[in-house]
Amino acid sequence: MNYLCEYNMDQGYKYKFALEPKPNEPRGDIYLPTVGSALAFIATLDHPDMVGVNPEVAHEQMSGLNFMHAIAQAWDAGKLFHIDLNDQKIGRYDQDFRFGAESIKQAFYIVKFLEDVGYDGSRHFDAHAYRSSDWQDVKAFAKGCIRSYLILKEKTEKFRADEEIQALLAEITTDDGSMSQYVGQYSSEKAANLKSYGFDQDELAKHGQPYEQLDQLVFELLMGVR
Ligand SMILES: [Mn+2]
Structure with missing residues (x-):
């Protein structure tokens, strides 16, 4: 490099x-198997500014990893130069399914992330139609990738405008500011x-984290019943 x-x-x-990390296939092991590995490698180069990553949904999921976490870290490092969108059943061989074909909720959060942070690179689909597809079906497959992205983009707008979802998010992220004096820049x-702060476990337990409710509402949003 x-x-x-x-x-x-x-x-x-x-x-x-x-760099496009991939854990295996065609060989049993490939160097720089994950986005995290590639990011660590880039930092050691003579011209790190010239090099970033091209994460692919299927490749991270072959490793059993969370693709959202991978692209969020790459974005945070200023290294999300490109993206390969497709889909994959976890583990196994590199399936390159049509975007949204397998993990609808994950596809939604990927789209939401890219739209929320203002990613302005290409939305590239590195996917393959089934081997049994004819020419018409391949065209339908390609349209499907784009259409699914756009549908999920609309869903992210609905997510933002949904008062019940936003209220749950506000509850989850609420902060009374009592801990702010301890965070930020370190000092002894x-x-x-x-270390001497007295955490009241009973008091802390009174504030729920309604992630189940939020997740159910996201499911309902994606199923079109909200
Ligand atoms: Mn790829």
């Missing part, structure tokens, strides 16, 4: 490079105060 980056500069190409004084 160092050689390639120097060649890129020497030729005046101004290319950026996006802060740490000492935090």
Whole structure:
């Protein structure tokens, strides 16, 4: 990668490079198997600014990992240069299913994330129609990837406008500010105060975290009954 980056500069190409991690296939093991591995590798390069990642849904799920977490970390590091959208049953071989074909809720959260953070790269679908598909079916498959993305994009707008969902989110993320004096920049004084802070478990337990209710409402939103 160092050689390639120097060649890129020497030729005046101004290319950026996006590494696409994958855990295995066609070989039993592949170097830099996950987005996290690639991000750690990039930091060791001579020209780290020139290199980012191209995460693929199926590849992270082959490792049993959470794709949302992977792209959020890549985004946070300024390294989400590109994205390969498709779908995959967890583990197994690289299935490259039509986007949204397998994990609807995950597809929703991927779209929501990209739209929420203002990702302005291409929405690239690295997917394959079934081998039995004819030309018409392949075209329907390609349209399906795009249509599903757009449907889920509409759902993210509904998610934002749904008062009940927003009320649950507000409840989950509510903060009375009592801990703010202990967070942020470290100081030994802060740490000492935090160690001596008396946590009241009964009081803490009174504030629920209604993630089940929220998840059910998201399910209903995606099923079209909200
Ligand atoms: Mn790919």
